Amino acid sequence: MNGYPDGIVKEPPEWLSRRRLLDALILRLKGAGQRLAIVLLDMLAIGVLWILVSYIISWHVYGVIAYTLVPWWLFGVGVVEAAAVWESFGRSLGHRLARKELRPRQGGKSTLGQRLVYYIAWHITVLPMVGLLASPPWHERLAGLSLVPFSMEGKKPTPWWRTSSGLFMAVFLCAAVAAAVSVTMDKESLTRLFTQAGRTVKFWKALFSPDTSILLPSIRDLVVTIFMAVIATSFAVVVAVPLSFLAARNLMRGPIGRPIYTVLRGAMSIIRSIEPVIWAIIFLVWVTARRAPFAGVLALWVHSIADLTKLYAERLESIDPGLVEAITSTGAGRLQVLRYAVVPQIINPYISFTLYRWDINIRMATVVGVVGGGGIGQRLYFYLKNLAWQQAGTVMILIVILVWAIDYLSARLRAKLA
Amino acid sequence: MAEPYLVVEHLTKVYERGQVLALKDVSFTVEKGEFLVVIGLSGSGKSTLLRCINRLVEPTSGRIFLGGVEITRLSAREMRKMRRKIGMIFQQFNLIKRATVMTNVLTGRLGYNPTWRTLLGLFPKEDRELALKNLERVGLSDKAYVRADELSGGQQQRVGIARALMQEPELLLADEPVSALDPATSHSVMQYLEQMNREDGVTVLASLHFLSLARRYGTRIIALKEGRLVFDGPPEAIDDAKFKEIYGEEAEQVEVR
Known part of the structure; x- marks a missing residue:
């Protein structure tokens, strides 16, 4: 009595109900949003590090201020590529902060081949942003990898200097301190700080x-x-x-x-x-x-x-x-x-x-x-x-x-x- | 045959946009004067089931009738009136910690008094007398003006019972009333519930962790597993096989004496 022929289908399949469709849409948007956030975070981290390093080099070597040292488009491509490589072949900062990791769908360890497929597919499906709307996203499906919550099960802890994120953070902190020092301090005022205190006696x-x-x-x-x-x-x-x-x-x-x-x-x-x-x-x-x-x-x-x-x-x-x-x-x-x-x-x-x-x-x-x-x-x-x-x-x-x-x-x- | 006192039909509750299924198609009935115990593992949906009955949690689908009235259809205002007849006690007691025992017990009368008076903390004399009577009943008359957080766990749960008694309830929902208490105190609290059930004719729905407590106090037991009703019958009917089905293969029976 609901438009469906008798004896074949009694009612519309459950997945066609409005609630189910809405749930599916929200699930995909959530997944896409999270992956996008991870990529953006990695790109931001790499971009900021690049700028800091360029600043230090240009200031101390050339005596001028330059933020990228290369044309801006090269900077953009470099950041995107570095993020892609980082996410494909290692566990990036974004993965780490989101507490996720890439693992083969079948279990076991991922192979270099899988990672390579992931890296190439990433350019084809993620860059134009269409691949993210599937569940699971296309590049993950092609590589046979999936982004899952990180787990230490069956693993030994790795010291920070053996992880890409740990090394990255160490370099980043050094660069940040070096850049901050070169912006705010110079030799002349530093010597004055230790020799010219007597000038303030009148005020005290x-x-x-x-x-x-x-x-x-x-x-x-x-x-x-x-x-x-x-x-x-x-x-x-x-x-x-x-x-x-x-x-x-x-x-x-x-x-x-x-x-x-x-x-x-x-x-x-x-x-x-x-x-x-x-x-x-x-x-x-x-x-x-x-x-x-x-x-x-x-x-x-x-x-x-x-x-x-x-x-x-x-x-x-x-x-x-x-x-x-x-x-x-x-x-x-x-x-x-x-x-x-x-x-x-x-x-x-x-x-x-x-x-x-x-x-x-x-x-x-x-x-x-x-x-x-x-x-x-x-x-x-x-x-x-x-x-x-x-x-x-x-x-x-x-x-x-x-x-x-x-x-x-x-x-x-x-x-x-x- | 007359309609049972409480009827739950095809009750389903889904949390968070279809991600978590708390109750799936649960149906059962309760006669007036029964002491029904709900058992099941943590997360099996016991709390959600109890909260659906006084609609602290809105069911996703299904119907609930109490004394012939369809609870799931009542407006917010009508539901407030209905809640007066449904007492509830909680695992964590849920008392106003900084207020006196007396104030806590009097909150059981909030539904019966005009809002403006209660906002000023004013309750009629009869209510105060009733509060003292109920405190005496749970053996706490000398603690009436003590702050609630100065009491022990068992005493706090008895204040919770006195608060429920103030509502003069027909139905009492007890959500793991003794899970936060030690075994000896557990029995004393359960005995107050039993007394309410036998002497005042209050129908009791209590969720419990320990099967031994369920057997000792329940007149009937229902069991939930992952949101589904897997058992409904007298306490004697739960044998070893049934127990394993409800609690899983690795479970062992623990006695609370």
Whole structure:
């Protein structure tokens, strides 16, 4: 009665059902994605090493900066070929990080012939990216090899200097250190570091002979700084607590929840990656410089929201789902589950994170003050600008005392909560 | 003949887009007042089966009837109401660790009280009295205002039982209630379940690891293997051959006394 002739086929085969087709598609996409990621990672690793080596050679041998030493197209071909060779004949860095290896489908050890077929087929099917969409991919099928989870079964451990990835990492680290040294250091400044320390005596003397006449106004500014941190932190909590629920992976599921989670987490990490000093400058322009501490507060507020949301959400993601199940099974509603299963697990960590962020905000408030965000930082900047070393030293000593005290206080409180 | 109390028909559960098959076409019935024990290896689908009955886990297909009502068709709201009559206790007890025993027991009444009052932590006087009564029943009346994480494992599981008792359940789901306990404590906890079953007429579905415990307390046993129902019958009917079929060739019977 469903369009199929009687007695031959009763219903459509199971693999034709929508769910099965979707499953098969997702399986292939996952496989293709993973293999692509491995290739890209290998190419990235080889490319970066090439650039580092070229940089060192060109700088020290030719005295100029060159990143590839060869035409860019040759660089591209070289990287792709090196990755292909590495993956075909050895166990590449990408394989290692993905915990995979190539093994013959029939078991036993792979032969050089199989590897060679794999290498050639790789160019024909993987480069145009069509071969990856089959399961298993064509080049693996042709070579009789398959990419399987790595296992040490029946093998002896190989020391790192006998593996291609180990050697690669060693060369890479040496090249990175050599390149970093040649970028940041030169002989002249190095000798000065060890011979010219006496030049700074004047500054040290001034820094450690405090000017007591500015103590009172400085302490007033210190209090302003503390208030800035308190206000920024408490208003950030008000926003971050509800946001954290929307940014927790385990709570945001399904076609509506997951996009919200992704967008929110992305936005938060972008906001977090912009330094509070930059935010302070933005808000100084925005709210005009008339009430300077306010711009500083806004800067700290925005940055704290992003930071706290992330910390809170990560805590939410690690709650014990058992208690949620238990409370749900009593017939409790959504809000009741929140109140009795989720809140008891997060309340102390939330308070602890808030204290930690307050502690950071106090330190940040002085930095934000430097660009004109108000408080003690602004005063410090004023003295530094006018080369008033003695007064600047006084302010710095006060800041050290404050930061040390807050550090100690918040550490003690957090230890109590843990 | 009257309809059985709990009917499970062709229950199937597939996790993660067809990758993991937890239950495959499981059907059985339970009469009111039975003490049904579910046995099977770890990962055989026991937990999933129990969680499908109060829909902590949504079945992929199949139907479940409880007292003539099709549970698998209820809306979220109706299901919440239904859950009040289904108590559940867990392997890891799942108590609010930082709260008092009293608070933990009172959470058993959440489904019966208006949301706004419970959000403030307010419960009616009758509920508090009932909580004390139930704590006395599980022998913990002197621990009512102690923090839950200060109790031993066996005591915590008894708090779990008291919480389930608060729901005045008709059906009790026990997901490996004694797996985290030592043998002596296991028996004391199992005896409370037996008491609920005999004195209050609560139908019990308990998953257990040890066959000896299953034989001692169950009125009937069902066995799962890789998500399939492989045995359904009285405890005496599990002989050596059947045991090997359920637990695999290399298994040995271990006694818990």
